[in-house]
Amino acid sequence: RELVPFFRKWNWINKPIGQTEIDFTRTNFLSPWAITLFASYILWLREVLHKNVRIKINTRSVSGGYLVRSGFCDLLGLSYEREVVDAHILERTTKLRRISTSSEIPSFAKEVMNLLAIEDEEIAGAVKYALVELLRNVIQHSKCTIGGLCMAQYYPDTGLVELVVADLGVGIKKTLHNKYPEIDDDIKAVKFAPQPHISGTFAPAAYSTMNENAGLGLFFIKEIVTLSGGGFFLGTGKALVNIWGDNSGRQRKTYFQS
Numbered sequence: 001r002e003l004v005p006f007f008r009k010w011n012w013i014n015k016p017i018g019q020t021e022i023d024f025t026r027t028n029f030l031s032p033w034a035i036t037l038f039a040s041y042i043l044w045l046r047e048v049l050h051k052n053v054r055i056k057i058n059t060r061s062v063s064g065g066y067l068v069r070s071g072f073c074d075l076l077g078l079s080y081e082r083e084v085v086d087a088h089i090l091e092r093t094t095k096l097r098r099i100s101t102s103s104e105i106p107s108f109a110k111e112v113m114n115l116l117a118i119e120d121e122e123i124a125g126a127v128k129y130a131l132v133e134l135l136r137n138v139i140q141h142s143k144c145t146i147g148g149l150c151m152a153q154y155y156p157d158t159g160l161v162e163l164v165v166a167d168l169g170v171g172i173k174k175t176l177h178n179k180y181p182e183i184d185d186d187i188k189a190v191k192f193a194p195q196p197h198i199s200g201t202f203a204p205a206a207y208s209t210m211n212e213n214a215g216l217g218l219f220f221i222k223e224i225v226t227l228s229g230g231g232f233f234l235g236t237g238k239a240l241v242n243i244w245g246d247n248s249g250r251q252r253k254t255y256f257q258s
Helices: 003-009 032-047 062-069 072-076 087-091 102-116 121-141 172-177 186-192 217-227
Strands: 020-023 053-056 093-099 148-155 160-166 231-236 239-245 251-257
Touching: 020 032, 032 053, 032 072, 032 093, 032 148, 032 160, 062 072, 072 093, 093 102, 093 121, 102 121, 102 148, 102 160, 121 148, 121 160, 121 217, 172 186, 172 231, 186 231, 186 239, 186 251, 217 231, 217 239
Parallel strands: 020 053
Antiparallel strands: 093 148, 148 160, 231 239, 239 251
């Protein structure tokens, strides 16, 4: 429920001056989406803007311990006291990682599929295909110099899995605009992108045997998630769509713009 306010109040485009400090010591709870977005932002500050970033974490707190277990500290090269971590907690987490090439996708996809533990082979195959396509989109279209970041977490109390993929690339609107001139703002981008066969690679209706699956990654992810009663969030630029499914398969869509 905090995702929308988070996006509305933080203008990621602003370029900080001098040293940036990110303080997690007073944070009581962190979701995988927040960890992934903060990590992306920090890498962007460091590697693209060449800023000095100071990160404060209390590793003995609940949120600080989760930052350690999630792989956040390892990814960013932060030192911390090595402590014994509950093996059961690690089994429920696919650690945060950076994906810069297509060759890095299969191992992450395999870990996520192990986390999901889908018994039906056909459903498992569809989920894995959609996940790989989603990650491939980041590599092929985002043009993000720091690559894409991803993480997954299983919550045994609810049976839900939270999967996050984030990048700080050119955005969906710019990716699709050349092929679809009518997509001229971020709201239109988040409305069009989850539809089938919407691709920044191929022109509309230009499908053949080789590319007939183009533009299906986001669509399949959205359908699989909502048909199982889950939620699908897609954010780009100043827009965000929140799509939830119910037990009857109906989708509820809410659009936000900052």
